[in-house]
Amino acid sequence: MQGVFAEYERTKIVERTRRGKLYKARMGLLVWQGPPPYGYRIVRGPKGAPTTISIDEREAPWVRKMFEWVVEESLSARQVAKRLNRLGVAPRRAACWNQGSVQVMLRNPAYTGTAYYNRHESAEPGRRRNPAAYPRNWKSSRRMRPKEEWIPVPVPALVSSERQERALEEIRTHRWRFARNTLYPYLLRTLVVCGECGRRMCAMTPRSWWPHHTRGGREWYPYYECPTHKQSPEDTGHLTKCSSRRVRADRLDEVVWRSLGEFLQRPEVLKVEIAAYAEDRRSSARGEASEEKRLVERQRQLERQRARLVDAYQAGLLEVSELRQRGERLEIEQGEIRRREEELQALKASGARVEEIYQEVEVFCARLREGMDRL
Numbered sequence: 205m206q207g208v209f210a211e212y213e214r215t216k217i218v219e220r221t222r223r224g225k226l227y228k229a230r231m232g233l234l235v236w237q238g239p240p241p242y243g244y245r246i247v248r249g250p251k252g253a254p255t256t257i258s259i260d261e262r263e264a265p266w267v268r269k270m271f272e273w274v275v276e277e278s279l280s281a282r283q284v285a286k287r288l289n290r291l292g293v294a295p296r297r298a299a300c301w302n303q304g305s306v307q308v309m310l311r312n313p314a315y316t317g318t319a320y321y322n323r324h325e326s327a328e329p330g331r332r333r334n335p336a337a338y339p340r341n342w343k344s345s346r347r348m349r350p351k352e353e354w355i356p357v358p359v360p361a362l363v364s365s366e367r368q369e370r371a372l373e374e375i376r377t378h379r380w381r382f383a384r385n386t387l388y389p390y391l392l393r394t395l396v397v398c399g400e401c402g403r404r405m406c407a408m409t410p411r412s413w414w415p416h417h418t419r420g421g422r423e424w425y426p427y428y429e430c431p432t433h434k435q436s437p438e439d440t441g442h443l444t445k446c447s448s449r450r451v452r453a454d455r456l457d458e459v460v461w462r463s464l465g466e467f468l469q470r471p472e473v474l475k476v477e478i479a480a481y482a483e484d485r486r487s488s489a490r491g492e493a494s495e496e497k498r499l500v501e502r503q504r505q506l507e508r509q510r511a512r513l514v515d516a517y518q519a520g521l522l523e524v525s526e527l528r529q530r531g532e533r534l535e536i537e538q539g540e541i542r543r544r545e546e547e548l549q550a551l552k553a554s555g556a557r558v559e560e561i562y563q564e565v566e567v568f569c570a571r572l573r574e575g576m577d578r579l
């Protein structure tokens with residue numbers, strides 16, 4: 205019984221602290237839990253004076269450098285991480301920088317002047333590292349909260365927002381612009397997908413094409429291949445190798461190139477295709493809109509259920525174990541709804557793009573034809 209009481213007290217305290225923080229933030233006072241973004245530090249004022257977030261003179265120059273390398277030298281996130289490691293710049297907690305940590309940093313809105321508190325909440329991880337173990341903390345993973353719940357905290361900017369946008373654009377398009385392999389100009393690099401696992405197939409060049417390598421008796425060709433064939437399971441996240449076959453790049457490229465050319469010679473065919481797709485999108489958009497409404501309504505219902513659960517618990521009608529169990533079930537459904545809502549958003553965006561393309565299809569075709577002729 206004492207345990208239940210303690211648990212109840214704890215939830216109450218957590219909730220009160222959260223509300224207190226929100227209140228403080230709205231009053232313009234600093235709320236920040238945990239370390240500030242890389243490049244900043246928290247400065248506690250003398251008694252009575254407010255706490256502020258200010259620039260960390262040791263870390264901030266590296267943040268500016270990272271943006272500079274990406275925008276001016278066109279380094280990829282991976283290359284930035286490599287350079288930082290080589291220069292001996294230590295990240296806050298991890299042993300070294302990697303592609304992911306650099307990408308997360310470049311995306312952080314703090315660097316253009318607005319940090320966000322309350323951006324994440326703890327959640328159960330999708331996949332446990334050790335499913336057999338009983339974890340001390342079930343919610344060991346982090347999940348983005350809905351944007352309305354973020355609390356903006358003004359901080360000194362380290363780069364302009366134009367620069368951040370440029371950097372993100374560079375990172376996004378890097379793999380298309382800097383193909384490493386120049387022995388064969390793969391037309392469909394990064395565009396061919398494995399039919400079995402859905403991963404992007406790698407553009408492979410036969411070893412015998414490499415410089416300083418004599419060609420064996422057999423003829424070799426450039427090809428596209430599922431990454432699970434050659435890469436380790438840790439890298440692909442796929443335990444078994446796909447049975448999909450490699451595809452000869454020269455043949456596939458040829459087929460795609462030819463049909464692309466035919467398409468572009470006759471914009472009206474393309475227009476019909478796009479119109480059909482746009483119509484298809486429009487008709488399913490109606491269904492999606494009503495589905496979205498249903499989801500919002502269901503989300504509200506679940507919120508009410510959650511509130512009732514807590515009431516029942518506080519009135520002593522519910523054991524804490526049951527409260528937790530039922531709360532978790534609610535959370536799972538809410539998570540699923542959120543995911544579906546995101547999917548619907550993405551569909552809506554792609555529908556809008558299709559409409560745009562349809563409007564400009566002739567200009568688009570003419571421009572592509574020009575490009576093809578120049579080759």
Ligand SMILES: [Zn+2]
Binds near residue numbers: 402403430431
């Ligand atoms: Zn595959």
